[in-house]
Amino acid sequence: MKSRLDWNRNQSQAIDLLRFPLMVIVVFGHTLLTTVSVEKADFPLLSGQGVYNALSVMFTYVIPHMTVPVFFMMSGYLFFRNFNLWSWQIYREKIRKRFWTLLVPYILWNIIPVIVNLFRYSVLAVRNHSADGVIDYIRGVSLWSIFVENVRLPWPTNILGWNGCYLTGPLNGTLWFMQDLIVLSIISPVIYYLIKKTKVWLIVLFAVGYVVNITIPVHGLSFNGLLFFSVGGYFVLSGRNFCEFSRRHVGWLLPATLVFCGLGVYYGGIKETYGLFYTYLYTISCSFLAFAIASFLIEKYGLKPNRFLTRCTFFIFGMQMINILGVGLIVQICRDFLYSVIGMDSYLQLSIANFLTPALTAGVCMLTYYLLNRFMPGISAILSGNRSKDIR
16 A cells, blocks of 8 residues: 555545445335245245345345445535534534535425426316316425435344334435434534543444444434544544555455345345344444555546536436326336346346346436536525536
8 A cells, every 4th residue: 555645535526426326226115025034945046036036135234324424424524624623604504505415405396396296286187177186295295304304214134132223314215314414513512522521432323323223213313423424523523534444454354244144135135123233233344444445446547527427416416306297216117127128037037137227327417417407507506405516
């Protein structure tokens, strides 16, 4: 390793380099494939069905779950940067910026499905000469269901045997991440104070809550967000560097990631109690390993982030889970299209279609972003949190 490597520059490039591939991996997790844990499967692992099932568990219910934590780490690091000493003036400026980069896009990406569905029901009303569908839809939605909790998914019982765990999210379900970021940004003074007072022990406490899978009954707060946002804050406030730390400890991060990933797949990923436990352990080690890999590629091969891919990442995040006119989520429409083209007669065909789904979904979102940025740059900028620039 080069002794004169500029770690700060290396880390800045790694953050930008990771954004797009992480977002494509996020899409893998939203393909929602039907699987069974390898442990409980009644078919041989080395059969066609066994390999297909194991790969589906790995790329749907294990691997994608390291992506959002990395985004939390980046967000925490960037939020607490320039906070060597607490300043309410800097805090207000950070909150002002996140009003435009988080809150406004969060509101819009949750309103878009409402507008789309109102259009759909209005067309049906004209066709059927009845406005009942429109009226029923309006009565069925509320500000709470649009912006706070429209999705309520049961989570597996944790390893302590505690029930009642669940995952909630707004109308555009994938935006639970932004919901958490908004809350974390608001309570950042508390996180700052605790990091300064407890040092690494706050991280340890949050890590235990995360791995054990303890649910916090407050919308916008989870141990997922608290842990990795605070990790980012701890690193910047203590003068540490993700890339330098990760590459120094890659000797144990790599085998730990592989072992925990394998155990997560064997026990069914996030759908099963022990699968969730090992997947969360995998997430912690892999989150750091991702920085080590990006850092190495940048230093060794001069790999640089693509500006267009970096800027459209946020747009892909918002668009990929929107329900189009009641037909289905964009990611599911892309998957079904590939099934119709490639076929579903063999596990090989299913695997190929499933692996191509994230690429097609990202491609559809990228094309939409490009066209908006070219012909309606103002809308593109708002929807992407003012991350859009002239890419022509």
